[in-house]
Amino acid sequence: MEPIKCEIVVLGAGPGGYTAAFYAADRGKKVTLVEQNARLGGICLNSGCIPSKALLHATAIFREAQASASRGIEFDKPKIDFPKLRAWKDNILEKLGGGIAGLAEKRGVQIIQGRGHFEDSQTLRVETAEGQKFVNYEHAIIAVGSKPAMPSAFDLGNKRIMTSTEALDLADIPAALLIVGAGYIGMELGTVYAALGSQVAVLEAMPSILPGVDPDLARPVSRFARKAFKEVRLNTKVSKMATAGKQIKVTMQTEKETREELYDGVLVSVGRAPNHGNLGLENTRVTKDDQGFIKCNAQQQTDDPKIFAIGDINGGALLAHRASKEARIAVDVILGEQNAFANIVIPAVVYTDPEVAWCGLTESEAKQKGIEVKVAKFLWGASGRALTLDRPDGLTKLIIEPETERILGVGIVGVGAGELISEGVLAVEMGATAMDLAHCVHPHPTLSETLMEAAEGFYGTATHTLTRKET
Amino acid sequence: MDVKLPQLAEGVESGTVVNILVSEGQEVEKDQPIMELETQKAVGSIPSPQAGIVIKIHVREGMEVSVGQVLISIDNEQSTAPAAAQATARAVGGASRPPPAEAATHRQPAPGVQSPEQFDDSYRYQSKSGVAPPAAPSIRKIANDLGIDLSRIKGSETGGRIVLQDLRAYIQQLQEIATQGKPATVEKAGTAQAPKEAVDFSRWGPIRREKMSSVRRTVSQRMVQSWTTIPKIDQFDEADITGLLAFRKKYASAYEKKKAHLTLTPFVLKAVAGALKKHPRANASLDETANEIVFKDYTHIGVAVDSDAGLIVPVVRDVDKKNLVDLARELNELTEKTRQRKITVDELQGGTFTLSNQGSVGGSYFTPIIYAPQVAILGTGRGAPKAVVLRGKITIRTRLPLCLSYDHRVLDGADAVRFLRDIVAGLESFPEGDVRLK
Numbered sequence: 081m082e083p084i085k086c087e088i089v090v091l092g093a094g095p096g097g098y099t100a101a102f103y104a105a106d107r108g109k110k111v112t113l114v115e116q117n118a119r120l121g122g123i124c125l126n127s128g129c130i131p132s133k134a135l136l137h138a139t140a141i142f143r144e145a146q147a148s149a150s151r152g153i154e155f156d157k158p159k160i161d162f163p164k165l166r167a168w169k170d171n172i173l174e175k176l177g178g179g180i181a182g183l184a185e186k187r188g189v190q191i192i193q194g195r196g197h198f199e200d201s202q203t204l205r206v207e208t209a210e211g212q213k214f215v216n217y218e219h220a221i222i223a224v225g226s227k228p229a230m231p232s233a234f235d236l237g238n239k240r241i242m243t244s245t246e247a248l249d250l251a252d253i254p255a256a257l258l259i260v261g262a263g264y265i266g267m268e269l270g271t272v273y274a275a276l277g278s279q280v281a282v283l284e285a286m287p288s289i290l291p292g293v294d295p296d297l298a299r300p301v302s303r304f305a306r307k308a309f310k311e312v313r314l315n316t317k318v319s320k321m322a323t324a325g326k327q328i329k330v331t332m333q334t335e336k337e338t339r340e341e342l343y344d345g346v347l348v349s350v351g352r353a354p355n356h357g358n359l360g361l362e363n364t365r366v367t368k369d370d371q372g373f374i375k376c377n378a379q380q381q382t383d384d385p386k387i388f389a390i391g392d393i394n395g396g397a398l399l400a401h402r403a404s405k406e407a408r409i410a411v412d413v414i415l416g417e418q419n420a421f422a423n424i425v426i427p428a429v430v431y432t433d434p435e436v437a438w439c440g441l442t443e444s445e446a447k448q449k450g451i452e453v454k455v456a457k458f459l460w461g462a463s464g465r466a467l468t469l470d471r472p473d474g475l476t477k478l479i480i481e482p483e484t485e486r487i488l489g490v491g492i493v494g495v496g497a498g499e500l501i502s503e504g505v506l507a508v509e510m511g512a513t514a515m516d517l518a519h520c521v522h523p524h525p526t527l528s529e530t531l532m533e534a535a536e537g538f539y540g541t542a543t544h545t546l547t548r549k550e551t
Numbered sequence: 552m553d554v555k556l557p558q559l560a561e562g563v564e565s566g567t568v569v570n571i572l573v574s575e576g577q578e579v580e581k582d583q584p585i586m587e588l589e590t591q592k593a594v595g596s597i598p599s600p601q602a603g604i605v606i607k608i609h610v611r612e613g614m615e616v617s618v619g620q621v622l623i624s625i626d627n628e629q630s631t632a633p634a635a636a637q638a639t640a641r642a643v644g645g646a647s648r649p650p651p652a653e654a655a656t657h658r659q660p661a662p663g664v665q666s667p668e669q670f671d672d673s674y675r676y677q678s679k680s681g682v683a684p685p686a687a688p689s690i691r692k693i694a695n696d697l698g699i700d701l702s703r704i705k706g707s708e709t710g711g712r713i714v715l716q717d718l719r720a721y722i723q724q725l726q727e728i729a730t731q732g733k734p735a736t737v738e739k740a741g742t743a744q745a746p747k748e749a750v751d752f753s754r755w756g757p758i759r760r761e762k763m764s765s766v767r768r769t770v771s772q773r774m775v776q777s778w779t780t781i782p783k784i785d786q787f788d789e790a791d792i793t794g795l796l797a798f799r800k801k802y803a804s805a806y807e808k809k810k811a812h813l814t815l816t817p818f819v820l821k822a823v824a825g826a827l828k829k830h831p832r833a834n835a836s837l838d839e840t841a842n843e844i845v846f847k848d849y850t851h852i853g854v855a856v857d858s859d860a861g862l863i864v865p866v867v868r869d870v871d872k873k874n875l876v877d878l879a880r881e882l883n884e885l886t887e888k889t890r891q892r893k894i895t896v897d898e899l900q901g902g903t904f905t906l907s908n909q910g911s912v913g914g915s916y917f918t919p920i921i922y923a924p925q926v927a928i929l930g931t932g933r934g935a936p937k938a939v940v941l942r943g944k945i946t947i948r949t950r951l952p953l954c955l956s957y958d959h960r961v962l963d964g965a966d967a968v969r970f971l972r973d974i975v976a977g978l979e980s981f982p983e984g985d986v987r988l989k
Contacts, residue, residue, distance in 0.1 A: 419695070422683075423683045446680075449681075451680045484678070486685055510712070513709050515710075516709060516710070
């Protein structure tokens, strides 16, 4: 069979892959996009960011309705129509997936559904429903992403032991749900399941939830979790799981003791692993690190000059928007332009209640690297808008370079933090100083004012707080 | 007292500290070299203006220092302000030049594009946090596309943020320098080019690498500059120095008593100075920007000295006004100072012509490279006995091989030959009266 010829083949149609394919096509390249799933969009769209955010939004109303009672507005106990909830969520995924396919078609990006396997540095074999196809390419971009990690000790083949993928299907609402790992995935899904009626217990091996997040930003989430979940157990590890009738028997260890408990369901959210299996990388010069992530340089080039890699498959921060940025860098480099992943601010958002978001340098990172910074904080208790929303549980802080007053990082916890952080990204990317931010008029009353007031606070002139310069 | 960096020379506002020759707590004598400084023009030492004890050294090796900057502090009980001023004036090489403070005020950067002379490419953005200089992503993209290193640009916005205007001004300055040519930036511009492909010499046998000394680098830059910008002609001739050698033999011991070692060089200097007086174009310089030829009423001749550090060219002032014994003595002193690296920047500047005498080492004809902005240089080899026809008879005479290399933009062939013939004549009929001690 005649091989398909293209200039760029992109393997994987997640936010990294489809951005790479579209951008390359917009820049005049002949592009083939290979994806094993019928619906484009990758993990993010199908079993990650999008469904989880849909469910978080849908269930937030439970908490809002409850809180409303203290404001004098009461509701009857809500009823949940699970098929309808699932259908609504799936409809969003269908709409977005279809949208991507439509955009690909209009751009002339050829889509092949099937599993890709590298034959050599110029040829990709694709196993499709209609048989094998061969793609002869000039450059390849690997964007195959990651999957939830499932330690083999937990992998009993029991459907009551879930990863985020299954949990997002909402097949069942276990009465007693154990979440192993209090990272952002565990905390977000715990929030969903707690609202839907599960008694949620969260275990974390580290001494705090959301490991890596600045402690002051994690604290309001921790307060929420202790209220909404049955239990948050830190410094605890699961050593064993076993099927016990319709339940799972979980053996866990703290420093002091070993406990055995029964749960109706377990969600394992201990991290993500690269999807590198069976790609035929051994037929190319691509190399991987000891965790199986593909090694590449700041130009996204792997050790094989024809092959680039973007997104989760390279490790680091596993974020869709990072993959999309890397996609553009890879395509620019293929086009012979100057570009590299350097000095790029990648924001992160945790969609817990309240949300946590940060960008640039964090306080923990500064401490760890011995970078001297000043931190300007604004507590949301002093924000009029936060009080009208009945959500004073927030904090906005700026990480500032003392000599230049340049904003190196921004951290926010509070309702809607994810929407607020982009102003921080702009400030850090533009090299803005705290004075720049203080001088920009922010509308009143909004939560965005907290950024301005934090900056004003740095100079001791915040209107709504007394001088709280630094900590 | 604080020892500040004196005005070094016209247009030289800064330099790099190459060597610090004293340490804190050390006692120094007046005129003792305290540090060596590399400027755009040369490497030279900075003498201590006072005797005393070094209480603090304010600079580091490798640091860029500008005129007026405090280099070291010396504790001397008799320290007075006039002494400091005097010392500065002396180091400057004359009281007529502006004192450092005043000179410094002339250096205020003009807004926008500076002239190439003012352009200072030593700035580097430094952040304790280790972050890149503040600039919007769009500006970083442009810089990246153009291969411009933003850390070399001083941002004009709050917090030193670099905006398009700053980037534009920087590029324009680079352009100015590229089009006008500025010797000092040759090396810097050179480093901006794509690095030459490295040859792996160890493939063919063991090797050893040595850092180029600052003198070596300066020589290298200046030679490339001269070689690539000056249309040069080499004119050969020979002078009969049998007579001169006889004088030298006859008067050497008398000169030694006057603490002057009489070599051939002072004779050549005298002959050249005489010829320069007759041929002022050979003593001139070219001002390319003004399209003018600059004639000098003084005759300062540089003499190339072979030192451990490399080639250094101290300048003998007013050669035409000095007698042979003074010249001989001064040459001995300058050579000694150069070899001990005690020569000051000032003593390396202002030459109008250069003599490169290889005779003491040996060798015959060679074609020297012009020491810009001078227009000519004389290379002399070793005088050797040769069979020559003199008054119809073959006799043995000592002949000195000469080569005059000159800038054809200023001197034409006929001018150069006449000039060189006059040098030869000066050597061949050197008046004994000028040799005899009075």
